[in-house]
Amino acid sequence: MTTFFKQRRDELELRQRDIARALDMTESAIGSWERGEAVPRLKLAPRLAVVYRVSAERIESEIVKQSRKLTAARELAGAGAEE
Secondary structure, three states, X not given: OOOHHHHHHHHOOOOHHHHHHHHOOOHHHHHHXXXXXXXXXXXXXXXXXXXXOOOHHHHHHHHHHHHHHHHHHHHHHHHHHHO
16 A cells, blocks of 8 residues: 555655654654554644645645554454454
8 A cells, every 4th residue: 555655755756764854753654654554643744744745734634544544454453353
């Protein structure tokens, strides 16, 4: 699954290192967002908007969308483990 964060980084021709440095975070955190394994905190939206060159509202929307997908995937995985 290609996430907004990966797609947008590629469009901007940036590396994970560039994003991580701009946000004072680790490359592994950025990678986990891009793989859909984690979601950035909503409070980061204004900073993410600057780095990804989109509106804060767009970032917030993408965070919510990715969070819902991640929650659904975890619920499915949990349901399969119970059987």
